[in-house]
Amino acid sequence: MMERKVIFEKSSSGRKASYIKKPEITLRQAEEILPKDLLRKEVPLPSLGELEVVRHYTNLARLNFSVDTNFYPLGSCTMKYNPKINEKIAGLSGFTNIHPYQKEDSIQGALQLLHHLEQMLCEITGMKRFTFQASSGAQGELTGMLMIRKYHRIKRNKKTKVIIPDSSHGTNPATSSMCGYETVVIKSTPQGLVDIEKLYNATDDSVAAIMLTNPNTLGLFEENILKIAQIIHEKGGLLYYDGANFNPLLGIAKPSLMGFDVIHLNLHKTFSTPHGCGGPGAGAVGVNEKLLDFLPVPLVDTKRNKFYFNYRVKHSIGRVRGFYGNFNVLVRAYAYLLRLGSPGVVRVAQNAILNARYLSSKLKSYYQLASLKPSMHEVVFSCTKQKEKGISALDIAKRIIDFNMHPPTMYFPLIVSEALMVEPTETESKQTIDYFIETMIAIDKEIKENPDIIKNAPHNTPVTRVDEVRAARQLDIRWKKNGD
């Protein structure tokens, strides 16, 4: 196969595609307007024609697996179908071509959308208000935890620690550190739930909060959630809900009823906005009464039937980004909720659980379940039996690619050895899940019959297994004109 060139190597001096019009004023050279020492001598960008660029990136696109082309059961990422109507709506010029500092009277539609979306999310979660500033789940965590920090500061509570289960996403402890808190890790029970006794013993007056994902990263619902809330609240701590796994609770249960004080929802997971190779996402952060005064500014409110940006929040933490958030992601989430309505959201949750549970029931005799508790939206297998025979979770994941499916999340949660975390989502059909099941069974058989085919997988991809060790040791993270 011919080596794929980087775009820079396709440049031909003199080739150009001009896109912009020349102004009808007398053009001066930059040196005539600005001091020469402020200007650069050359712009080291390539010169390409449109066809070259389109072909280059179209061919790059074709090398990827995506939801539209492949089953993508990447656990904890909720790779559900991204409805195309949402893309069409998000592309309307009334949504794309608006400036953040335009007068409010010229963006009433956008503000109404934000206001209504907030109301819908309040209805779904039971929280009192939402902010849409955060651009991702992790930034949502930072927003929520900074609110908790300020809440304790205003109340003069001396809080230094945040409790995090060992099954948590890495973003939780990282966020806790960014807020200046010490992280206390609670070991899970053998079945993968929060160990209530350990939690009780670890919770003292210095605990600011617990950060909890529910269902947790093993796909299990923390059935003692009310007890957990009681333990934390009794010591004056707050409950942070990492909504990464909210999909199976949509329309079924509310975080507010579980005792959570602040939550984030990943709109790019549960609310169907596309993942875009890893962003843009949106982390909607919702709070109960306790934290209303701490929300970032601005919020969208109404006055005399007009929507406006409200900057008056008593103890606001300020802002976590410029402007108002990833608006065009919010447009998509809004369209999704309009389309689903109340009956639709319940069906999402039910089918998400159904698909995962079905998959688990069919595969549990081949791959060991990480927990015997009933799974919610995703199921975690531990490939230890396979590992004993010389085939790792990584090998299995790579072999799945040969069957035209994206592998599940590997080696996470960290508390499960040889973990494969499978999240089929509600938008996949029984037939697709059956194909995945058959494939997994076939791979298990191959371990005995033809292990090399697994160890050398994937076979049909543009490249074979990639040398990640070399990537880190001989760093090459940018193209240079004359090589290295």
Add this chain to the structure above:
Amino acid sequence: MPYILNTEKDIQEMLAAIGVHSMEDLYAHLPREILISQPLQLGSGLSEQEVDEYTKKLAEKNTPIAGFNSFLGAGCYEHYIPAALNYIISRAEFNTAYTPYQAESSQGILQAIYEYQSYICLLTGMDASNASLFDGASSVAESVLMALRISQRKKVLIASTVHPEYKKTLQTYLSGLDFITTEVGCGEDGFVDMQALCELSSDEVACIVLQSPNFFGLIENNEQLCAAARSKGVLSVLVTNPSGLSILKEPLSQGFDIVCGDGQTLGQEMHLGGPSFGFLATKNSFLRQMPGRIVGKTVDTNGRPAYCLTLQAREQHIRREKATSNICSNQSLNAIAAAVYLSLMGEEGMRQAGLYALNLTHYLYEQMKEIKEIRFPFSSRFYNEFVWQIPNAQKVIDKLYKKNIIAGFYVGNFYPQLKDCVLSCCTEKKTKEDIDSFVAALRETALA
């Protein structure tokens, strides 16, 4: 039911395979108290046609910026975006994929991000770029956190001329941590006060954050400022508009250690300010302290070139509470769009866009100078926006607005001491006619 493929027959078969009777049985183990007992008030769901019609009406309640003769900038700019760009990044294999954890089935994403990183290095002159951050404001916060890690010092200086929303964001990001931030003011000419910077710099200061062109559009004395900082061992962080780097000097040669900013000007629609992306570039010596994802080039088992995520040991999913940042998802699609934009525009296109913006903005400035009521508080060393002053500026802005002209951003919103000051911007999208009609209306208003 929209977006669900399981038929009633499928569902019954699956429930039977699981060994339960109904959907509700699937979550019968959840405590009763937390379940929703009444149906949610979200409406009964709409057909696609209804959603389409309803949201179209909502969009029509907004006036696109193209419907005005607008001179708004202030951190979000209207540029021409080649049609091919949207076509490429709308491709499902980019739009509906996730982070390229599985390198073998994500080579296209990885290469595109590697190209993005290379583009950021080419524009800034720096050695290394990450795979993107959320936006300009959070890129400043992440840059400062990075400088604090590198220097192990406790104080941060930030120029008062950095975008006020970025300053506010930095303040929020640092609010839980034990660091002290001090603002370095600007002189009457709108440039950072060099003397203040020298006085405030010390061996306790981690970094100085400068913006150039600054919030007032002015191109700072970067080299002198960086040199002054360096003499005290203070790192220099630059916030910049990457499209301006098509004509302005590359930051590395001016002495900056970290360069960051918002990539909105590289082929991103404005959509009320997001999503765009934040960029962050630095020198090789600091790259291990960089937050966020990084793509590296390597080989596969057959020795063929291949790409993968690299240096992941810095990141939250491995290092957890000791990670360089909590960032996980970034703004990859926007970063890839920037790479496509720069590829389409090319050397000549970018140079032209920069030169046209510079000329048009200075043309506007020259025309305004003819109006005697208008004053210019600052220097004329600006790129694509500048500040002007007129008595009763807010009234003037309102009067022009009635004529469908958005004169610019009222600076007093952020800097109360700068009364009656307006920040106006021209990109390559402006025409002589736009500017002439703005100036004519302005003259008329000033006379009235």
